[in-house]
Amino acid sequence: MLKKIGLRKLAVTTSALLVVFMIYLFPLSDKIDANKSVEYIDENTLKTVYLLDENNYVSEVNLPVEETEIEKILKKKLELITYNEKTKDKIQKGFKPIIPEDTQILSLKVDNDTCTVDFSKELLNISQVLEEKLISSIVYTLTSEKEVSKVIIKVEGKTLERLPNSNELLPNVLDRTYGINKNYDINSLYNLTKTTIYYVGENDDYTYYIPVTKITNSDKEKITVIVNELKSSVLYQSNLSSYLSSNAELKKYEILEDAVSLTFNDKIFESIYNENILEEVVYTIGMSILENYDVEKVMFYVDDKEVLTFEQ
Numbered sequence: 001m002l003k004k005i006g007l008r009k010l011a012v013t014t015s016a017l018l019v020v021f022m023i024y025l026f027p028l029s030d031k032i033d034a035n036k037s038v039e040y041i042d043e044n045t046l047k048t049v050y051l052l053d054e055n056n057y058v059s060e061v062n063l064p065v066e067e068t069e070i071e072k073i074l075k076k077k078l079e080l081i082t083y084n085e086k087t088k089d090k091i092q093k094g095f096k097p098i099i100p101e102d103t104q105i106l107s108l109k110v111d112n113d114t115c116t117v118d119f120s121k122e123l124l125n126i127s128q129v130l131e132e133k134l135i136s137s138i139v140y141t142l143t144s145e146k147e148v149s150k151v152i153i154k155v156e157g158k159t160l161e162r163l164p165n166s167n168e169l170l171p172n173v174l175d176r177t178y179g180i181n182k183n184y185d186i187n188s189l190y191n192l193t194k195t196t197i198y199y200v201g202e203n204d205d206y207t208y209y210i211p212v213t214k215i216t217n218s219d220k221e222k223i224t225v226i227v228n229e230l231k232s233s234v235l236y237q238s239n240l241s242s243y244l245s246s247n248a249e250l251k252k253y254e255i256l257e258d259a260v261s262l263t264f265n266d267k268i269f270e271s272i273y274n275e276n277i278l279e280e281v282v283y284t285i286g287m288s289i290l291e292n293y294d295v296e297k298v299m300f301y302v303d304d305k306e307v308l309t310f311e312q
Contacts, residue, residue: 048144049077050137050180051095053210055239057181058133058140059201060209061095070147074115075108077141094203098137100125106156114173115142118154128165135163135170136180140211143176150175176291179213186217195222196291197229198284199240209283210240211291223253223260226288230281243280244268259309260289263301277307286310 047065050058063080067073080087082099091097104120117138126134139151151174153160159172171178179194186192196213218225230244247267254261262285269275277300286298290312297311 047073047077048141049080050098050140050144051081051091052098052130052133052137053201053203053208054094056130056133057201057210057212057240058098058137059095060140060198060211061092063090070145071108071110073145074110074117074142074148075105077145078105078108078117078138081137081141092203092206094206098126098130098134099123110147113148114150114152115148116152116154117142118157121156123155123160124164126164128163131163131165132182133180135174136178139174139178140176140180179215181210181212182215183212184215186215188217191217191219193218193222195225196288197226198287198291199230199242200280200284201239202241207280209287211287212240222292223255223262223289224250226285226292227262230284230288242284243278244284255293256295259295259297259299260293261299261301262289263304266302268300268302275302275307282308282310287312 042064045064045066046062049061049063051061053059065073065076065080067076078099080090081097082103083097083101087097099119100122102120103122103125106118106120108115108117110116123134135153138153142148142151152172153170153174160170161172162169176196177194180196192215194213194215196211199210199212201208201210214225214229216225227244227248227250230242231246231248232242245267247265249265249267250262251265252263266272266275268277268281270278282300285300289295289298297309299309300307
């Protein structure tokens with residue numbers, strides 16, 4: 001008995017020495033560095049900007065902006081979507097700014113709900129493929145702040161009246177009706193309808209959202225268009241995703257003074273075991289509704305029972 005205990009003690013001791021020896025030979029690579037600083041981001045400082053993703057979609061991304069005054073916030077946001085070495089490290093992998101390198105903001109002013117921004121001539125150094133996306137990125141980045149709903153773009157003091165390459169006319173005062181990531185499905189140039197729909201994008205572990213303005217000749221209610229597009233099993237672009245089940249059915253809707261109410265069947269839930277609606281489903285439907293209707297919130301019902309309310 002004593003011999004067995006002695007052997008067991010010897011085995012334990014030998015094992016312990018072996019572990020120490022191995023650690024000595026192969027030091028742990030994930031040691032904690034007490035001197036290494038950890039960067040924390042205050043969620044209250046996150047602001048929405050619109051950058052190009054790997055598929056050249058103008059995409060909604062949240063980045064920290066420390067400024068508190070509206071004009072300084074807007075200027076900083078424009079700097080974040082301008083290509084330069086200073087901002088490169090502040091942007092997530094897989095995204096890139098669209099405003100051309102060396103573009104300077106000569107002035108920026110907010111008057112009532114209109115932001116007038118004057119850029120240097122380098123703004124015009126954009127390819128024809130990206131010129132519309134450039135305007136969309138600027139307009140959507142600026143109007144994502146509640147204080148701004150209209151944008152006037154100037155270059156060297158003169159209002160930008162045409163796109164720099166195609167020479168296409170631009171409104172003197174721009175807003176989000178200009179559209180973003182435009183997709184045309186038309187058979188006539190008359191009676192055009194624009195419906196902006198938010199899809200899900202994924203980059204490694206980062207989930208983001210991509211607004212697409214679908215331009216059609218359809219006279220269908222935009223709510224119906226939004227839901228039908230999002231629950232389609234085959235999207236018109238394979239790299240745009242939606243988490244809304246194809247079995248989800250919009251049973252009825254109501255457009256109120258400051259809200260839209262949507263009533264779905266229970267297929268909108270995450271699963272038969274979980275009566276929650278996925279965050280991605282709520283956001284894509286909710287933002288699409290707010291983008292197309294002058295309302296402040298979207299109420300989700302399942303079989304006449306209110307489940308949640310979405311507000312931006």
